[in-house]
Amino acid sequence: MEEFLNDLIPNVMARQDIFFKSIRETCLMVGWSGSISFLLGILFGVTITVTRPDGICSNKIVYHILDKLVNFFRSVPFIILLACLVPLTRLIMGTSIGVKGAIVPLVFGCTPFFTRQMESALAEVDPGLIEAAQSMGLGNLDIIWRVYLRESIAGIVRGTTITLISLIGLTAMAGAIGAGGLGNFAIMYGHQRNMLDVTYTTVLVLVVMVSLIQVTGNYIAKRNTH
Amino acid sequence: MEAMIKFQHVRKEFNSDGKKFLAVDDVSFDIQKGEVFGIIGFSGAGKSTLVRCINLLERPTSGQVFINGTEITELPMSKLRQKRKKIGMIFQQFNLFASRTVWDNIAFPLKGSGLSKEEKAEKVEKLLKLVELDSKADAYPSNLSGGQKQRVAIARALASDPEILLSDESTSALDPKTTKSILNLLKKVNRELGITIVVITHEMQVIKEICDRVAVMKDGKVVEIGEVFDIFANPQEQITREFVEHTSNLSKIYELVEEKSDIVRVDQEQIVWRLRYLERNVSEALVSQLSRKFDLDINIIFGNIELIGENPIGGLVAIVRGTPEQIDGAIDYLHEKNVGVEVILDGRVSE
Ligand SMILES: Nc1ncnc2c1ncn2[C@@H]1O[C@H](COP(=O)(O)OP(=O)(O)OP(=O)(O)O)[C@@H](O)[C@H]1O
Numbered sequence: 034m035e036e037f038l039n040d041l042i043p044n045v046m047a048r049q050d051i052f053f054k055s056i057r058e059t060c061l062m063v064g065w066s067g068s069i070s071f072l073l074g075i076l077f078g079v080t081i082t083v084t085r086p087d088g089i090c091s092n093k094i095v096y097h098i099l100d101k102l103v104n105f106f107r108s109v110p111f112i113i114l115l116a117c118l119v120p121l122t123r124l125i126m127g128t129s130i131g132v133k134g135a136i137v138p139l140v141f142g143c144t145p146f147f148t149r150q151m152e153s154a155l156a157e158v159d160p161g162l163i164e165a166a167q168s169m170g171l172g173n174l175d176i177i178w179r180v181y182l183r184e185s186i187a188g189i190v191r192g193t194t195i196t197l198i199s200l201i202g203l204t205a206m207a208g209a210i211g212a213g214g215l216g217n218f219a220i221m222y223g224h225q226r227n228m229l230d231v232t233y234t235t236v237l238v239l240v241v242m243v244s245l246i247q248v249t250g251n252y253i254a255k256r257n258t259h
Numbered sequence: 260m261e262a263m264i265k266f267q268h269v270r271k272e273f274n275s276d277g278k279k280f281l282a283v284d285d286v287s288f289d290i291q292k293g294e295v296f297g298i299i300g301f302s303g304a305g306k307s308t309l310v311r312c313i314n315l316l317e318r319p320t321s322g323q324v325f326i327n328g329t330e331i332t333e334l335p336m337s338k339l340r341q342k343r344k345k346i347g348m349i350f351q352q353f354n355l356f357a358s359r360t361v362w363d364n365i366a367f368p369l370k371g372s373g374l375s376k377e378e379k380a381e382k383v384e385k386l387l388k389l390v391e392l393d394s395k396a397d398a399y400p401s402n403l404s405g406g407q408k409q410r411v412a413i414a415r416a417l418a419s420d421p422e423i424l425l426s427d428e429s430t431s432a433l434d435p436k437t438t439k440s441i442l443n444l445l446k447k448v449n450r451e452l453g454i455t456i457v458v459i460t461h462e463m464q465v466i467k468e469i470c471d472r473v474a475v476m477k478d479g480k481v482v483e484i485g486e487v488f489d490i491f492a493n494p495q496e497q498i499t500r501e502f503v504e505h506t507s508n509l510s511k512i513y514e515l516v517e518e519k520s521d522i523v524r525v526d527q528e529q530i531v532w533r534l535r536y537l538e539r540n541v542s543e544a545l546v547s548q549l550s551r552k553f554d555l556d557i558n559i560i561f562g563n564i565e566l567i568g569e570n571p572i573g574g575l576v577a578i579v580r581g582t583p584e585q586i587d588g589a590i591d592y593l594h595e596k597n598v599g600v601e602v603i604l605d606g607r608v609s610e
């Protein structure tokens with residue numbers, strides 16, 4: 034087996050330690066920035082939903098500020114965002130390179146996307162349910178928690194799946210400019226040193242990661258659809 | 260008797276696209292404790308808006324609403340939420356939580372009620388029994404029929420022991436048989452639990468079935484209000500008459516006359532009349548009395564007599580044969596008895 038792999042992907046087998054470290058780094062970046070974006074996206078998505086003109090605590094100012102901010106960050110290409118955020122990243126994390134340096138721009142790149150996913154998941158909650166909850170005397174926080182979030186679990190899971198997959202793409206891009214991870218691995222060896230087996234192996238690992246996320250997401254979404 | 264719900268000059272104005280729209284226009288009336296009160300009107304009449312002013316899902320632009328003597332239009336939000344728990348509401352689209360089982364839907368309003376787990380379970384159990392869905396406790400709403408969904412919604416609305424139950428077109432999405440069973444359940448809720456019920460509908464049938472009193476709404480105003488029997492027997496407004504006509508097949512006679520149908524062909528000794536029972540004491544033997552007293556042949560074409568509460572209401576359409584004197588005598592007699600007579604076709608003058 035090992036011999037077979039040595040023949041098939043010699044350059045990867047020769048750098049197994051770097052290869053596995055890259056996978057770990059990618060997982061770390063996706064894990065950290067994904068978790069932070071998840072929480073922020075829920076917060077912003079819920080806030081935008083409830084402050085809408087016809088929302089349960091409509092607030093024009095908050096709604097418009099958040100909405101415009103999300104649009105703004107969505108329209109900046111990630112690669113430019115990476116460059117722009119260097120000073121801020123240094124300020125927050127103390128460094129702008131490596132896994133640590135990648136998390137801030139990844140969060141900035143990912144949160145607006147997930148916020149929109151949250152919005153559309155929440156928009157699928159039947160307004161009649163909100164009305165029913167209000168008629169039962171529930172307060173706004175209870176409505177958010179027990180109706181909005183609870184009733185849209187399947188939608189949130191689907192949005193999370195899409196977001197995680199696009200986040201993997203972003204980490205590869207961040208890797209290209211010094212964040213480490215599989216993107217960095219593929220650029221450094223596959224591209225710059227023209228080791229094709231490195232490139233292909235990286236692609237394969239990414240495809241497996243994406244598929245795993247997709248399958249898990251579908252499963253959880255299905256379990257939560259009644 | 261003290262009013263359970265009191266509307267005082269309630270107005271509700273909507274502002275859409277800079278245009279003002281008066282959905283509820285200066286409505287004042289009372290709904291008594293323990294009654295089943297109907298609100299009927301065509302689409303857009305303002306029924307839902309008015310009823311949503313009871314639990315302030317819609318806040319009146321001006322005017323006051325009192326619940327059990329408390330002016331709720333004045334209450335701060337926290338007090339209002341407490342009050343809302345005592346006002347259950349059911350909807351046309353059921354509005355059940357799809358991600359929760361029947362059991363969890365019914366238990367939903369009990370969170371934070373201070374009941375222990377056992378007390379909650381006992382309560383849900385009791386409600387399930389009341390709505391006859393014991394066997395469906397673990398089912399999800401998507402696996403229930405429309406009627407079953409509405410039963411769950413009723414149980415959920417009753418979970419916080421409300422004094423009032425608001426029903427906004429709760430049977431409009433259901434077939435006639437299911438409608439009947441839901442109406443019976445509402446009746447039971449009213450009788451056994453003493454809950455005041457406000458029923459919105461656009462079907463007079465529903466009003467006839469369960470309401471004690473009814474208000475007829477048109478263009479945001481209450482145009483007629485009264486006991487269901489009186490409204491049926493003696494509708495004052497054009498719109499009320501339309502609703503009443505719709506519930507019986509008696510008005511078909513006009514179509515038949517229009518079409519010159521064979522059924523209503525009359526000769527010189529015949530007339531077609533329509534009798535309306537307006538009083539609560541119609542004697543069942545009216546027709547045979549007439550035929551004996553005035554020597555008439557009475558051939559009933561349509562009859563539609565139903566009970567509202569304990570009183571028969573409706574009327575009949577019949578072809579009557581007799582001499583002009585006999586017929587006139589009969590008509591006078593009917594007037595005396597306070598039965599409405601309308602001569603639809605008169606063979607005596609038609610030739
Ligand atoms: N939020 C709103 N904004 C603007 N107009 C509204 C709003 N809600 C209701 N209306 C208008 O108020 C009028 C009364 O509406 P309402 O829902 O009370 O009628 P309804 O009698 O319940 O009719 P239906 O039988 O169709 O339910 C309608 O013309 C409707 O368009």
Ligand SMILES: [Mg+2]
Pocket residue numbers: 306307308427428
């Ligand atoms: Mg309505």
